Every structure is written in structure tokens, then in C-alpha cells.
Amino acid sequence: MSKVYIALQDNDESRFIVEAIEEDNPQATIIYMPAMIRIEQNDHLVINRETVEEKIGRDWNVQELHINLITLGGNVDEDDDRLSLHWNQ
Amino acid sequence: MTIEIKTSTLAPVRNTYAHIERRFGDKPATRYQEATYDVQSESYFHYRPLWQPDKELNDPSRTAITMEDWYDFKDPRQYYYGSYVQQRAKMQENAENNYAFFEKRNLSAHLSDDVQKKIIQFLLPLRHVEHTANLNNVYASAYGYGTAITQAFLYNGMDRLAIAQYLSRIGLILDGNTGESLQQAKSNWMDNSLWQEMRRYCEQTTTVEDWFEVFIAQDVVLDSLVYHLFYELLDKQLSDEGASDLGMLTEFMRQWNKDTTRWVDSVLKVAIAKSDDNKRLIENWISHWLEKSTVALLPISNTLLGDAGLQESQVSFNKRLNKVGLFK
Amino acid sequence: MAKKLNIKDKYRLLTRDLDWAYSYADRSKAFPFEEFEGIKITDWSKWEDPFRLTMDAYWKYQAEKEKKLYAIFDAFSQNNGHLNISDPRYVNAIKIFLTGVSPLEYQAYQGFAHVGRQFGGVGARVACQMQSLDELRHVQTQIHAMSHYNKFFDGFQDFSHMHDRVWYLSVPKSFFNDARAAGPFEFMIAIGFSFEYVLTNLLFVPFMSGAAHNGDMATVTFGFSAQSDEARHMTLGLEIIKFLLEQHEDNVPIVQKWIDKWFWRGTRLLTIVAMMMDYMLPNKVMSWKEAWEVYFEEAGGALFKDLARYGIEMPKYADVIEKEKDHVSHQAWWTFYTLGHAAGFHTWIPTDQELDWLSEKYPDTFDKYYRPRWELAKKMADEGNRFYSPGLPQLCTTCQIPMIFTEMDDPTKTCYRDHVHNGERYHFCSDGCKDIFCDEPEKYVQSWLPVHQIFQGNCGGPDVADILSDFYKMNVGADNLDIEGSPDLERWKKWQNAS
Numbered sequence: 006m007s008k009v010y011i012a013l014q015d016n017d018e019s020r021f022i023v024e025a026i027e028e029d030n031p032q033a034t035i036i037y038m039p040a041m042i043r044i045e046q047n048d049h050l051v052i053n054r055e056t057v058e059e060k061i062g063r064d065w066n067v068q069e070l071h072i073n074l075i076t077l078g079g080n081v082d083e084d085d086d087r088l089s090l091h092w093n094q
Numbered sequence: 095m096t097i098e099i100k101t102s103t104l105a106p107v108r109n110t111y112a113h114i115e116r117r118f119g120d121k122p123a124t125r126y127q128e129a130t131y132d133v134q135s136e137s138y139f140h141y142r143p144l145w146q147p148d149k150e151l152n153d154p155s156r157t158a159i160t161m162e163d164w165y166d167f168k169d170p171r172q173y174y175y176g177s178y179v180q181q182r183a184k185m186q187e188n189a190e191n192n193y194a195f196f197e198k199r200n201l202s203a204h205l206s207d208d209v210q211k212k213i214i215q216f217l218l219p220l221r222h223v224e225h226t227a228n229l230n231n232v233y234a235s236a237y238g239y240g241t242a243i244t245q246a247f248l249y250n251g252m253d254r255l256a257i258a259q260y261l262s263r264i265g266l267i268l269d270g271n272t273g274e275s276l277q278q279a280k281s282n283w284m285d286n287s288l289w290q291e292m293r294r295y296c297e298q299t300t301t302v303e304d305w306f307e308v309f310i311a312q313d314v315v316l317d318s319l320v321y322h323l324f325y326e327l328l329d330k331q332l333s334d335e336g337a338s339d340l341g342m343l344t345e346f347m348r349q350w351n352k353d354t355t356r357w358v359d360s361v362l363k364v365a366i367a368k369s370d371d372n373k374r375l376i377e378n379w380i381s382h383w384l385e386k387s388t389v390a391l392l393p394i395s396n397t398l399l400g401d402a403g404l405q406e407s408q409v410s411f412n413k414r415l416n417k418v419g420l421f422k
Numbered sequence: 423m424a425k426k427l428n429i430k431d432k433y434r435l436l437t438r439d440l441d442w443a444y445s446y447a448d449r450s451k452a453f454p455f456e457e458f459e460g461i462k463i464t465d466w467s468k469w470e471d472p473f474r475l476t477m478d479a480y481w482k483y484q485a486e487k488e489k490k491l492y493a494i495f496d497a498f499s500q501n502n503g504h505l506n507i508s509d510p511r512y513v514n515a516i517k518i519f520l521t522g523v524s525p526l527e528y529q530a531y532q533g534f535a536h537v538g539r540q541f542g543g544v545g546a547r548v549a550c551q552m553q554s555l556d557e558l559r560h561v562q563t564q565i566h567a568m569s570h571y572n573k574f575f576d577g578f579q580d581f582s583h584m585h586d587r588v589w590y591l592s593v594p595k596s597f598f599n600d601a602r603a604a605g606p607f608e609f610m611i612a613i614g615f616s617f618e619y620v621l622t623n624l625l626f627v628p629f630m631s632g633a634a635h636n637g638d639m640a641t642v643t644f645g646f647s648a649q650s651d652e653a654r655h656m657t658l659g660l661e662i663i664k665f666l667l668e669q670h671e672d673n674v675p676i677v678q679k680w681i682d683k684w685f686w687r688g689t690r691l692l693t694i695v696a697m698m699m700d701y702m703l704p705n706k707v708m709s710w711k712e713a714w715e716v717y718f719e720e721a722g723g724a725l726f727k728d729l730a731r732y733g734i735e736m737p738k739y740a741d742v743i744e745k746e747k748d749h750v751s752h753q754a755w756w757t758f759y760t761l762g763h764a765a766g767f768h769t770w771i772p773t774d775q776e777l778d779w780l781s782e783k784y785p786d787t788f789d790k791y792y793r794p795r796w797e798l799a800k801k802m803a804d805e806g807n808r809f810y811s812p813g814l815p816q817l818c819t820t821c822q823i824p825m826i827f828t829e830m831d832d833p834t835k836t837c838y839r840d841h842v843h844n845g846e847r848y849h850f851c852s853d854g855c856k857d858i859f860c861d862e863p864e865k866y867v868q869s870w871l872p873v874h875q876i877f878q879g880n881c882g883g884p885d886v887a888d889i890l891s892d893f894y895k896m897n898v899g900a901d902n903l904d905i906e907g908s909p910d911l912e913r914w915k916k917w918q919n920a921s
Binding site: 009014 | 723
Binding site: 139189258339 | 578595854869
């Protein structure tokens with residue numbers, strides 16, 4: 006099993022995104038480091054537009070994620086409703 | 095915590111980078127200056143490119159134009175990345191509002207079938223011309239010399255991709271997002287005899303090796319004529335035919351062209367000011383590509399606008415060339 | 423009512439169909455570099471766009487990032503943010519960044535413009551062009567972030583001139599020259615995949631977190647902001663490798679060879695980052711070894727497991743690389759300490775507290791091999807004999823790093839390899855570097871090795887001090903030598919006293 010991960014800048018907007026990730030990926034580990042938040046989980050992680058919109062209270066475009074994104078690991082699949090990361094093995 | 099420091103102890107030891115100081119003196123520099131001048135590596139390259147072993151990686155001899163200082167090509171707009179994207183973001187916000195308004199009010203319903211056909215046959219194929227312009231400007235960015243001019247080429251290249259995408263969106267508005275109009279436009283581009291000389295011109299420019307000649311063929315000659323013909327003359331004609339709303343969707347292109355022309359003209363001025371050899375080369379290239387562009391555009395322009403169309407565009411182009419100091 | 427387009431279809435319609443089959447010119451003249459490397463592309467339309475960013479969205483999001491970034495730069499400079507850093511030693515790490523790394527961003531801009539023009543498929547081209555534009559962003563934001571430091575500290579002022587000439591800066595410069603001089607597909611495996619996907623994380627994530635931890639708001643801001651583009655670049659790197667492997671089975675051994683080469687070259691290049699992490703960040707975030715384990719072994723390991731289905735294996739010498747994480751930072755900082763008179767930044771002996779931290783983080787190696795050196799150096803410095811090594815080091819022909827690395831099964835023995843080519847003997851720091859040379863000797867015999875060049879009289883002289891001041895344009899006595907007694911430190915003390 007391998008970990009996929011995503012790291013976000015530690016700011017107000019990211020907090021809502023992290024909340025959404027936690028809700029949709031209950032097994033995820035959230036690590037707080039200086040100025041950044043790293044989230045990792047085995048094999049698979051998903052960020053759903055709907056959940057983020059619920060948390061942030063406004064329309065949210067999946068591509069807005071890029072503004073606060075620091076890095077990620079895993080194969081990316083992005084569409085209108087979600088960004089997901091996975092490893093094939 | 096309050097920090098109070100006597101200003102004398104906090105005086106800077108220098109105002110800017112040493113290479114900027116050597117050029118402009120010991121004073122605070124602009125962000126454009128620090129981001130641009132002498133950033134490109136100039137000497138002691140380690141290996142010759144496998145793909146072009148007769149040249150260095152960065153090599154001024156990829157064009158016949160010569161300069162003592164390639165940083166003379168200062169961008170009058172002073173675009174570095176940050177100022178460039180912020181300027182374009184403002185323009186795209188306007189464009190986005192226009193496109194959204196057009197779609198929300200369903201303004202395409204007011205376009206007659208004839209006008210729609212005209213757009214598909216004569217405006218949408220320009221997305222392929224813009225794609226060529228993207229290739230050509232990225233070419234000049236990759237093989238040009240000195241950050242001042244190569245960064246401007248990359249901005250231009252990306253702008254052209256954007257314009258191709260905006261033109262495509264016009265098609266999607268017309269066909270209700272099926273992509274059919276884009277298919278039809280492409281068939282015109284590939285097979286309609288009216289477009290074939292234009293396609294020939296585009297294909298040929300992508301095989302030219304001298305990057306400054308590519309700049310002349312694309313940004314100077316073809317763009318001047320195309321932007322005048324299609325975004326001024328055709329726009330006016332469509333407007334007279336009751337399709338003035340379409341102007342909302344091409345306003346970006348007019349605004350962009352105005353911004354870019356300022357830069358294109360300054361590149362020409364700087365290059366011809368350097369030497370008569372440069373001037374001769376540039377005039378020869380312009381004459382060569384002007385002849386080809388007449389062949390390329392005549393079938394379309396005659397069909398659309400009659401004999402006067404291309405002539406009018408050429409007159410306006412000649413005026414511009416005289417103004418920068420060419421052919422006189 | 424128009425049907426709703428999803429992002430994939432929309433991107434395809436807006437972008438992918440722009441190109442066409444040529445009728446009036448020879449297309450291979452328009453895209454002439456696609457075949458000489460032996461890579462077989464049967465169908466560019468199989469390219470999957472990793473992110474489907476149209477230009478309007480690109481401008482919008484990037485402008486938002488830039489607005490934030492420059493607001494912070496302005497605030498940083500208006501409030502004299504340099505006074506808030508943890509310790510003036512820290513600034514030396516970002517001197518290395520500006521002179522050694524930022525010019526690489528520029529080369530990445532050039533390299534991606536080249537492949538962004540040359541690839542025959544419009545999807546891949548556009549992705550590379552966007553990366554080219556991003557790389558230009560990175561070099562320019564880095565120059566702007568450092569602009570304020572340049573006003574108050576020595577060693578930043580001639581970064582571009584130095585990058586072209588200075589002995590240790592030929593390591594990063596030649597790395598990128600090598601990739602750009604290669605064919606377009608090798609460039610993508612070198613930079614897009616090996617460098618961006620695995621190695622830049624080590625530079626931009628833990629090191630930037632370290633910048634935050636040391637009060638450097640300007641650097642952490644550009645670092646993380648740059649890295650947000652990097653997420654797109656990493657995905658492009660992964661896409662290109664999958665694409666090449668899926669296009670034709672004959673591509674697999676070629677790609678594997680490039681992976682072997684570029685992971686080795688990349689780990690050599692990162693030696694300098696290892697040293698920055700372990701020795702140049704006064705407030706520590708994690709050790710180089712820990713960062714290596716997270717970002718190379720764990721993340722890279724997952725990646726190679728994923729690629730195993732194509733028949734791709736872990737890079738050659740991965741076993742050596744694994745052992746080196748315990749050594750390289752110590753060997754590199756020692757080298758710069760002893761050659762501190764010829765470096766464009768300051769060096770120092772770690773404090774006792776820092777030595778203890780290193781002992782704790784490197785329990786198997788530090789006390790045994792490296793701590794005694796520092797204790798000796800400290801004794802000498804205390805006696806007024808700060809040690810500088812006379813003479814110039816021999817460089818590895820491939821990576822251009824001085825011969826500082828040891829055999830991994832005997833860390834007291836320096837690793838030397840050599841090879842005779844056309845009657846001439848060439849020297850290497852490792853089997854990895856020797857292999858790379860032997861595979862393409864005609865390329866590496868061209869290396870502009872700074873020490874050779876000095877001995878051949880091509881860099882002025884005759885004394886090292888003349889070379890430093892005239893050829894490198896260093897301010898000798900200000901930019902170089904130990905931090906003790908440096909103008910940087912004197913100014914810092916004045917600022918502290920004044921506050």
C-alpha cells in the first residue's frame with residue numbers, strides 16, 4: 006500500500022478544504038507543519054466540490070484548489086465535481 | 095512589539111542588483127528591470143544541443159538580425175510575469191462578463207442564419223490561424239535571445255492560445271455546445287478553396303528557421319492584415335447586418351491587438367535603429383511575406399468585402415510601417 | 423437550451439482540435455526533433471491532459487496568486503522584514519538559492535518553451551508552454567523576493583554573472599544545460615518527471631517550511647506559491663512518462679535509461695539542498711535524512727510501484743542513494759567550510775546545540791565520522807587558526823561536484839573512478855557519474871569544468887583572489903569567508919543594538 010498526499014498552504018480558505026477532506030476521507034491523516042498542512046491516506050483521496058461548497062458557504066470551482074495547493078502525490082483525476090488522487094498497484 | 099530604529103543604521107547597502115546598477119546607475123530599480131535585464135545566461139555553456147550541434151544553447155546567431163545589446167528590446171508595456179497576468183486577468187474578466195451576458199440573454203438567437211453561416215465560414219477558422227501564431231511566438235521565445243524580447247514572445251504565444259479558445263467559445267455558443275460549428279469551421283479550413291492559400295501561409299511560417307523572420311511573417315505582416323480585415327472591417331459589416339452584439343465576443347481581440355501593436359512596433363523600431371543591415375533584412379522579409387499574405391487573404395477578403403477590403407488593410411499597414419521608419 | 427459541457431469535453435473542443443494535418447509544408451520540418459532519440463509516438467491524440475486549464479482561467483488564478491504574493495513582498499520590504507529572521511546565518515541559504523536555483527528556473531522556462539514548440543501533439547505542447555510560463559514566473563518572483571535582502575546583505579548582487587562562472591554553481595548550471603542539450607523527450611524525463619515529480623518537493627516543501635520557521639516571510643511565500651504551480655508540473659511529468667510507456671514497448675528501455683541517469687544526476691544536485699537543510703537553517707524543521715525518507719523513499723517508492731506495471735524499475739544505484747542520505751549533507755558542508763574563502767556566501771562551524779541535533783538525527787554516522795572534524799575545526803578557530811584548504815578541488819567530469827563523496831561501505835575512503843576516452847583520462851565521483859559519461863562521452867567531454875578552466879588560465883588570475891574579484895565579480899572580504907567578522911554580521915549586530 007502506498008500513500009497519496011496533498012499539501013495546502015495554512016490559511017483560512019484551506020481550513021474549509023481540509024474540513025471537507027476530513028469528512029469525505031475519514032481515514033486520512035492531517036499533519037500540521039510550519040505554514041502548511043499535509044494530508045495523506047493510503048491509496049486514494051478525494052476532494053469533492055459539493056462538500057467544500059457546504060463548508061465554505063459559496064460556489065467553489067475545483068480549479069480554485071490550485072491557489073492554495075503546495076504539492077501532491079498520486080495520479081490525478083480532475084473533473085467538475087472532484088479532484089481525486091490514487092495509485093495503481 | 096514595536097521596533098524603532100534610527101534610519102541611518104537601516105540604510106540599504108545597495109539599491110539594486112549589480113548588473114542593474116551597471117546599466118541604470120545606483121538607484122532603486124523597477125520590478126520590470128530586475129525581472130528582465132541580464133537574467134538569461136550568456137556564456138560558458140557546457141554542452142552543444144544534440145538537436146542543433148552548430149549552435150550554443152543560447153545563441154544570438156539563430157537570426158540574421160544583429161544587436162550589440164539584446165536588452166534594447168525593452169517592452170513598452172513593461173510586462174514581467176506578474177504585471178502580464180494581472181493585465182490579462184482584467185481583460186479576461188471583461189470578456190467573461192461579455193460572454194456570460196451574451197449567453198444568458200441568448201443573443202445568438204438574434205443572429206440571422208446568414209450571419210451565423212458567415213461566422214462559421216469566415217471567423218471561426220481563425221482559431222487555426224491563432225494556433226499557428228501560438229507556435230510561431232513560442233518558437234521565437236524558445237530560440238530568441240535575451241529576456242527582454244523572449245518573455246514578450248511567450249506572453250504573445252499564450253495570448254494567441256487564449257484567442258483561439260475565445261473563438262472556439264463563439265462556435266460553442268452558436269452550436270449549443272455540440273462542437274458542430276467548430277467541425278464545420280475546420281472543414282472550411284481544411285477543404286474550402288477560399289482558405290487554402292491562408293492555410294499554406296500558416297504551414298509555411300512554421301517551417302521558417304530564423305526566429306526574427308517568423309516574427310515578421312506572423313506578428314508584423316499577417317496579424318496586421320488579419321486583425322484589420324476581420325476584427326475591424328468584417329466586424330463593421332456584421333454590425334451593419336444586425337449582428338452588432340457579436341462585437342461583445344471579439345472585443346477582447348481588438349483590445350489585445352492594440353496592446354500588442356505597441357510592442358510589435360517598438361521591436362521594429364529598435365531593430366532598424368541598430369543598423370541599415372537590419373533595416374534591409376526586415377524590409378526584404380516584409381516584402382516577401384506581404385506578397386504571400388496577399389495571395390493568402392485575397393480569396394477570403396474578396397468574397398467577404400469585395401476588392402476594397404484587403405486594399406484598405408494594406409493601406410493601413412503601410413502607414414504603420416512608415417510610422418516606425420520602414421520603406422522610407 | 424445548450425447542453426452542459428463537462429470540463430474534459432470543453433477543454434478538448436477549445437484546445438485539442440486546433441492543430442491539423444499539413445498539406446502545403448513538410449510537417450517534419452515544422453517539428454524536426456521528434457524522432458532522433460528513438461522514441462516512438464504512434465498517436466498523439468492518446469495524450470491525456472492532466473489539468474484542463476484554459477488560458478482565461480489560468481490568468482484569473484495566477485493573477486490572484488501574484489496579487490497575494492506581491493502584497494506580501496511589499497509589506498515585507500516596507501516593514502524591513504529581514505530584521506525578523508531567526509539568525510543572519512540563515513540568509514546564506516537563500517544566497518545559494520538565488521545564485522544556484524533561480525537561474526535554473528530560467529533554464530526551465532527556456533527548455534519548456536523549446537519542447538512546448540517542438541512536440542507534435544497540441545495537448546502536450548500546451549501543457550509544456552504553460553509550464554514554461556510558470557517557470558518564468560518562478561525566476562522573476564524569486565528575483566523580486568530576494569531584491570530586499572540584496573539591499574541589506576552581501577552575496578546576492580551579481581547572481582546571474584556568478585551563475586555562469588563560479589565553480590560550485592557549474593553543478594546546477596550543467597545539470598540543466600545537460601537536460602536542455604538533450605532531445606525533447608529526454609528533457610521531459612529529466613526535468614518534467616525526475617526533477618519535478620520527485621526532487622523539487624525536497625527543495626520547495628521542507629526547505630520552505632524551514633524558511634517559515636526562520637522568519638523569512640518573503641521566501642516561504644514565493645516558495646509555496648511557486649509550488650502550487652509545481653503540482654501541475656508534477657502531474658505533467660507523470661503524464662508524459664505514462665504516455666511514452668503506453669505508446670510503444672520499445673520506449674521502455676530508453677525511458678528506463680533516462681530515469682537511471684536523471685535520478686542519479688538529480689540526487690547529486692540535491693547535495694547542496696541537503697546541506698542547506700541540515701546546516702544552514704538555524705531553526706530546524708526536519709533533517710535532510712527525514713525529508714529524503716518522506717519525499718524520495720516514500721513518495722518516490724509509491725510512484726515506482728505504480729510504474730512497475732509498465733516494466734519500469736527503481737532507478738539504478740537506488741541502494742547507494744539510500745545509504746548516502748546519512749552522509750552527503752555533512753560531506754558537502756565540510757567542503758564549503760574548508761573552501762569558504764572561495765564561496766560567495768558565508769560558512770561557519772555549527773553551534774554545540776546544532777552538533778547535538780545532528781548527532782541525534784544521524785545516530786549511525788555523525789558522531790563516528792563527522793563530529794570529530796567539527797570539534798577539531800572549532801579548536802583551531804578558537805586558537806585563531808580558522809582552517810581554509812589551500813588549492814582547488816578536483817571535479818567530477820559529470821556532476822562537476824568536487825571529489826568529496828566517500829565509498830558508502832567505507833565512509834573514510836573517498837570514492838574515485840576514472841575512464842580513458844580517446845587517450846584522455848576523465849575523473850568521476852561515483853559509478854553513477856562514470857556510467858553517464860561512458861554512455862555519452864562526446865557530450866561530457868565538452869563540460870566546462872571551472873577548476874580546469876582556471877588552471878588553463880581562462881578565468882584570469884593568477885591568484886584565486888584575482889579570479890574571485892575579477893572573473894566572478896565577488897566582493898572579496900565581504901561576500902566570502904567565515905560569517906564571524908563579516909560585514910553581514912556587523913550590520914546585523916548594529917540593527918539589533920539599535921532596536
